[in-house]
Every structure is written in C-alpha cells, then in structure tokens.
Amino acid sequence: MNASSYANAHQPRTEQIILFRVSGQIFAISSASVQEVRSVDNIAGMAQDLPESTIRKVRHSIRRGDRTLYIVNAALHFGLSPQPASLVFFLRRTRTALLIDGIEKMTTMSRLQALSLAFQGDERNWYRGLTSLDQTVIPVVKPEGFLSLEELTLLEAAQLAADTRLISVDTSGAHVQ
Amino acid sequence: MTPAPAPVSATAPESTQSFVLLRLGERRFAVPASQIAELVAPSRVFRFPHKSPDVEGVVLRRGRMIPLCDIADRLNGKKLATRRFFLLATRRFGAQLDWIAIPVSGECELITTDMMEAGSNDSPHVAGWLSHRGEVIEVLRLAVLTPGPLDHGALSQSAELLEARS
Numbered sequence: 001m002n003a004s005s006y007a008n009a010h011q012p013r014t015e016q017i018i019l020f021r022v023s024g025q026i027f028a029i030s031s032a033s034v035q036e037v038r039s040v041d042n043i044a045g046m047a048q049d050l051p052e053s054t055i056r057k058v059r060h061s062i063r064r065g066d067r068t069l070y071i072v073n074a075a076l077h078f079g080l081s082p083q084p085a086s087l088v089f090f091l092r093r094t095r096t097a098l099l100i101d102g103i104e105k106m107t108t109m110s111r112l113q114a115l116s117l118a119f120q121g122d123e124r125n126w127y128r129g130l131t132s133l134d135q136t137v138i139p140v141v142k143p144e145g146f147l148s149l150e151e152l153t154l155l156e157a158a159q160l161a162a163d164t165r166l167i168s169v170d171t172s173g174a175h176v177q
Numbered sequence: 178m179t180p181a182p183a184p185v186s187a188t189a190p191e192s193t194q195s196f197v198l199l200r201l202g203e204r205r206f207a208v209p210a211s212q213i214a215e216l217v218a219p220s221r222v223f224r225f226p227h228k229s230p231d232v233e234g235v236v237l238r239r240g241r242m243i244p245l246c247d248i249a250d251r252l253n254g255k256k257l258a259t260r261r262f263f264l265l266a267t268r269r270f271g272a273q274l275d276w277i278a279i280p281v282s283g284e285c286e287l288i289t290t291d292m293m294e295a296g297s298n299d300s301p302h303v304a305g306w307l308s309h310r311g312e313v314i315e316v317l318r319l320a321v322l323t324p325g326p327l328d329h330g331a332l333s334q335s336a337e338l339l340e341a342r343s
Contacts, residue, residue: 078226117275118244118324121228130242137223
C-alpha cells in the first residue's frame with residue numbers, strides 16, 4: 001500500500017448533506033438524493049389537486065416527464081404543525097416531491113449513527129440514522145421513507161380518479177362548444 | 178417506604194457480582210455494574226419527531242447519540258421531579274449492544290454482593306433481588322424495562338442473565 005492509498009483508506013468517509021427546516025425542526029438529507037429544488041410559487045401552476053387522496057400529507061401531484069410525483073407535506077409526515085412551505089425537493093429515485101419550509105445550509109457529515117433499538121416506531125422508516133454537527137443532533141432522513149408502498153397504491157387510485165374527472169370535464173366542455 | 182420482602186424461596190440460586198445502586202425518587206434499584214458505562218451530569222436533550230413514546234430524546238456523549246428514557250414512570254408510577262445524573266447503560270439484544278441513558282435522582286453506589294435470582298412470580302423486568310444494609314433491592318433487567326425490539330425480548334432476557342452470572 002503506497003502513502004496516498006494508505007491516507008485515503010484512513011480518511012473518514014464523508015457525505016454531502018443538505019440541512020433543511022420543517023416547522024422549526026432541522027433535518028438532513030443526502031444532497032445526492034435531491035434531484036432538484038424549486039420554489040412553491042414556481043410549481044403552483046403545474047400541481048394537480050388530488051381531492052380523493054386519503055393520505056393527509058399528500059394533496060397534490062405533479063407530472064415530471066412520464067412520471068407522476070406526489071407532493072408530500074413534510075410537516076404532516078413528521079407529525080409537526082404545518083407552516084407555509086416555501087420550497088420543494090424533488091427526490092431522486094422516488095415518487096416524492098417534498099414540501100419544506102427552507103434550507104439551512106449544505107454541509108458534510110462524517111459519521112452516521114444508526115438509530116438506537118430504543119426507537120421502534122415509524123421513525124425506523126423515516127430516518128437513515130442520526131448525525132451530530134456542531135454539538136447538535138440531526139436526524140438524517142431516508143428519501144424512500146416518505147411514501148410507503150401502501151400509500152403509493154392509494155395515491156395512484158386517487159390520481160386515477162383525478163385524471164378521470166379531468167377527462168370528463170374536458171369532454172363535457174367539448175359538448176358545450 | 179418499607180420495601181416488601183423479596184418473594185424468593187430459600188433455595189433460590191445466588192451469584193456474587195458488582196451492582197450499581199441507583200435512586201429513582203423514593204426507591205433504590207440495582208443494575209449489574211457490567212451494564213453501566215458512565216454516570217454523567219444531565220446534559221441537553223435533543224428532540225426530533227419520532228413515534229416511540231417512551232423515548233424522550235437523545236443525549237450526546239463523546240460523539241455517541243444515546244436515547245433518554247425515564248424508567249421511574251414505569252417503576253414508581255411518576256416521572257422524576259429532579260434529575261441529578263444520567264446513568265449511561267448498555268442493553269444486549271442478541272449480538273447487538275445498544276446504549277440507553279436513564280435519569281436518576283441521586284448518587285449511585287457500587288456494591289459487590291450476592292443476587293438472588295427472580296422467581297416466576299416476579300415482574301419480567303426484575304432480574305433478581307439484593308439485600309443491602311437492611312434494604313431489599315430489585316435488580317433491573319434494562320432490556321425489558323426500556324424500549325427495544327419486541328421480538329428480542331426473550332433473547333435479551335437470557336443474554337442479560339448470562340451476563341449477570343458471568
């Protein structure tokens with residue numbers, strides 16, 4: 001092993017993260033899992049209502065190419081009191097667009113501690129683990145944990161109902177003309 | 178408060194080992210010293226959203242994030258009014274060692290004595306009984322008393338017993 005490979009092997013593995021705010025609480029997400037950040041105002045015209053959604057945290061969807069993403073209110077997902085969201089994270093390799101209050105900063109974490117076994121609730125799906133930055137503990141979210149398979153199935157049904165309604169409105173409009 | 182006499186038979190097996198005596202309100206309890214890492218001054222409790230009601234938050238100690246769990250509520254029926262220290266302990270779930278921080282209301286004491294193992298009528302969180310200065314003290318099984326994986330319950334009990342005997 002030469003000197004540089006020895007040094008590389010002994011450097012702590014780091015990961016670039018984004019610290020973001022939801023109802024006053026700070027969370028972290030791997031920057032690699034955020035495909036795009038947009039302002040809420042920016043996507044307002046593109047979002048589609050899902051009136052038949054039974055998932056409280058999802059009220060809208062948005063088309064991105066050939067895919068439908070569901071807009072998840074992060075505050076409701078974590079059981080926090082919702083505040084007006086200002087940004088949306090489009091999460092890579094998921095069907096989630098996440099409504100958040102704002103970004104704190106981008107930084108690097110060098111250690112991710114798995115969630116203690118004392119935590120046995122939904123948080124095991126919500127978080128990859130905990131990290132400590134500047135003597136503060138921050139939960140690191142799991143991008144795929146915002147929507148379960150069951151929730152996605154329900155949302156697909158709500159999306160289908162919304163699409164059907166849209167088609168029937170268009171069709172009746174054509175008759176009037 | 179006078180503790181009830183230990184409901185163990187005269188033939189109950191005994192084992193000599195070290196225990197940490199901890200105070201939770203009016204009562205004292207014991208935990209095998211092998212499971213205790215440190216006794217520290219109360220520090221900031223970091224809270225974040227979760228659905229584990231018995232966990233209050235986490236404390237940061239030497240870079241380790243340790244969940245905080247007030248066991249006084251389960252043992253005495255009320256949470257501690259004053260927290261003098263956090264007792265940092267470990268629990269074993271199968272092969273996995275997991276840390277927990279427990280608020281205590283007074284000084285802790287290290288003793289070496291015989292433990293009478295719990296009988297079949299004792300609560301699952303009781304690993305055994307100690308007699309110390311005229312007081313009968315419950316030895317706690319932390320893996321049962323504090324939140325953890327449900328399916329590991331039996332495993333952790335046997336692991337703790339093995340640890341207590343060694």
